Amino acid sequence: MVGVRARRGRAARRRTGRVRPAPEGRAVTAPRGTAAAPGGPDASGVPEVSASAASASAVEPARERGGFIARAAAVTAALTAAGALAGLVRDQTLAHLFGAGAATDAFLVSWTLPEVAATLLIEDAMALVLVPAFSLALSRRAATAVSATPATERPTGPAAYEDPSAVPDPVRALLAATLPRLLLVLGCLAALLAAGAPLLVDLLAPGLPERGTAVDCTRLTALTVLTFGTAGYFSAALRAHRRFVPPAAIYTAYNVGIVATVCVLHTAWGVRAAAAGVALGGALMVLVQLPAFLRALPVRNASARAESGNHDGLARGEGEKNVPAHPADALSAAGAVVVPVVLFALTRQAQVLVERFLASSLPAGAISHLNYAQKVAQIPMVLSLMLCTVTFPVVARALADGEPERARSRVRRDLTLAALVVLLGAAYVVAYAPQIVELLFQRGAFTAADTAATASVMRVYALGLLGHSLVGALVRPYFSAGRPTWYPAGAMAAGLLVTVVAGALTAGPWGVYGIAAANAAGITLTAGLLLRALDATPDHAPARASRDGHGPVRRARYARSPLPVPVGLGTVLPTLARLLLATAVAATAGWAVAPLCGAALPSAAAGALVVPAVFGVTAFAAGVPEVPQLLSTATRRFRHDR
Template identity: 30%
Template sequence: MLSSPLMLRSVMTVGAWTMVSRVLGFARDMLIASRLGAGPVADAFFVALKLPNLFRRLFGEGAFNAAFVPAFAGTLATQGRANAQALAERMGTLMTLWLGLLVVLGMVFMPQVMQVLAPGFTDNPAKFALAVELTRITFPYLLFICLTALVAGVLNGLDRFAAAAAAPVFFNLISMATLLFLTPYVATPGHALAWGVTASGVVQLALVMWATAQAGMALNLLRPPAVTTEVRQVLKRMVPGIIGAGVVQLNLAVDIIIASLLPSGAISFLYYADRVAQLPLGVIGVAVGTALLPLLSRQLRSGQALSAHRSMNRAVELALLLTVPAAVGLAVASGPIIAALFQRGAFGAVEAAASSAALVAYAVGLPAFVLVKVFAPAFFARGDTATPVKVGLGAVALNLGFNLMLMGPLQHVGVALSTALAAWVNALLLGWLLMRRRDWVVDRRSRRTVPRILVAAAIMGMAVAALGWLLPAGAGSVERALVAAALITAGGTVFLGAGVALRAFDPREVLRMLRRRRVPQAAR
């Protein structure tokens, strides 16, 4: 319950550390932009960072936690700490063996992997060799961070949230420290960052291992392997999550492959733009989607079909209420926002303009990305995991087709726009299937509210555009930050006023809905 002191304390702990991590993440990206800019070294490093992260998201974190944490918590509650610890150690051993082998193979065959992931780099032998070398340095991070996810799941099962929530902070801190202090001693700043990535994985794993020992459950991750019934159940439950995550990661891999074929800097421009677009997507999409799945599951199991329809409609309204103005604001003010965040040092006005153009394209798809996270739980709650995966695979094929059509005339902006268009097809098809099955019926309130949200966002967009035209372009970092802050503040104020005037939403009801959604997100 929300009134539980333990739950409130957990929410505050996770929320505080998450905010710290996000702020430091932007500080890290600002530092990278100032030191590396958007040249060949930056492109090579971002590919080196992307590859272990693709596998991390595939085998660790979401898919693994969704299968492991309930099994660990259930074993802890019914069979005691010793059996729960044994389950965690057996899973840790299997993960160490499997991912250790994957890391070794990846490092040995990295040139071949790079030819597939970044084929465009082969035209520049020096850039290709640098990407291979940096990725070999970062690839062990995959093993460390996936084990960190496992141990963090144990901590969450023990109601210990601080260390797991604080661990990502060290990724940002160590990355910045190595870039600042290790660069003079290695070949390029990219090498310093790559070593920082792997070092941060070691530190994060050490932190959560220490925390489990403090909690009275010191784990031995080299325990002799044994595939017990509980282990098989966890592995079986991981399969749908891995397939679903694989669709998303395949989309990201397609974007990297296409961007590598474009002129130098394209991968960097997309990275910086995506980092800005991910802020509202990560906060809103994860929060709404995470809260909706258990709610729909309970309502459907209880035979409350009408309540399930009502929950879907309110979730769609909330998602659009938060993402449409964010998308319009990012699109209209993309230039000042990118300039305020990244334009300094090696990242000049040309690089800022290229990244802001990509941000406009990503912003087009922002509501669709979040709607996918709203619609997918409606299938999952009914036991249908296949349909979202099939639709997602179709979106991957569309993304590739759009990329091939748009990469020529629009360059890197075409890659971002292709991702946005594929996301809209994905979202609209999922929504259409739900309506055709009568699993989602748009009620009178949504038919009245959603158009008013769109009108309020349009008014906000025109106001921000007019203010941006009136304000002078900032010559220095402080001036650029002030311009961006003024546009963001004005946009939020205008949207709030227009939304209330049009009766698009009731601020008090929105606050109540947001408070209800904090609990499931923090308890992950």
């Protein structure tokens, strides 16, 4: 009877997540299979993993096993598709009302500011710096809550992951130390750019015919520096807190604001209405996230705790000796990461600046053709990176919790899935570019000649889609550990150099096609350099007992790679080669079928069936492992829904 009761008690404790108090003099060790939190350095300088914070970090794998990532990716995919659709409606509206002439070129020059701001403040720099910072703060919050609570009273499930009772809260302290300063800097920068709009236009497009229009539009779009920065901060904080719906909805709100403003004001303001719409859309990006942000991170509590001066009194476990407790220390650590991240983002966005600078000396409409082709061609890239957007906080949190193997496995899957999605889209773009452009833009002021030119440029851009997607997917692991690394910026600078030299040499004889080809060559080189750095194998030391007896210690050294989570080139290149083969076969089949269907709509619809079918069959025959897995998942889902 006693044995039965003991077994029942152990089963109940496993269900509730409670831990039996350890006898006096014995350490409480983490359950077998649970992840460990980062620890202080041992004699070899390798971080130790203490068992005191293991229960907090164990929640993350449970979330992944429970389908959290799949659900978040599905929601993000739906909202990303909605944003892309709204972006297409925006481009259709601009093409219909303003065509591809000198006025549109002037607006697109002013649109350079929002594009650079989006890269720096939403998509790359802000997220790459703040998601790891908030993930680290959340890890410290969870570890502190666990270490300060008796074992029999520790919460389980999501409460163990995010316990608001810890005082002072490191997450809110980080918020109070960063957000006010950021808003002040961005506000001053926006005012400075608006005042210097004439000089900026001359610098970006010295040969632009409608300079005055471009200056007026630039003064309006300069407001996006403030609004995009605020929206990017909100997005990073919410994603670190596993709130993905509001950040995924920002581009839908942005494009709706542009379309609505253009429809209302285009008669009176002309193309300047589009610039006003950009300014309004930036404000909507902030408003759509504000309620969720205030619920997740109350600003009033953050300010009060930041001013209390008790940051140094935050209790730390053995696994947090190297984590800065004071916001000033956190800012200093983040500052070391900001410079290489910003340099990488600026160098990446400089490709667009180079394109428009070179195209400004070409006939009117060249910038517009490049813009429309790039916007449509990059839709597969945006869709391919949605999974990386969802899993970036997972990778950052895994590294903050001292679990590099979980991060490594996640990055490897993300690379393969991103390549699969973008190459499938590239095959369709190459095969059906004329039909796509005709359906989307050929009406009003956008002529058949514009369609032919844009479609040809789009096919050239498609050659660099894999490079763009890989760069976007690979740069996240580089900065997910929250430590400075200059390698991505160096790789991007090498690619930019190729773009500049090749574009300058080919813009004259080949026009916009040479500029697009230079873009593809530069980004492909960058992707190759980043992939080359993956060729490193982690040197795992076996688990051993810690000196103080507090459970197991796990060590992992990555000596030869700038990546905190090297994957191994031998596991990535064969899969990419098979996917490229499937892309070539699918694009060829689609190109052959396209003329048989006549009009653009039935031809594009037939291609939506032919290209994925041929791509899937070829990839399956070539042995891409993700294809059978995706088919199995889809089959199970279909049977479940029935």
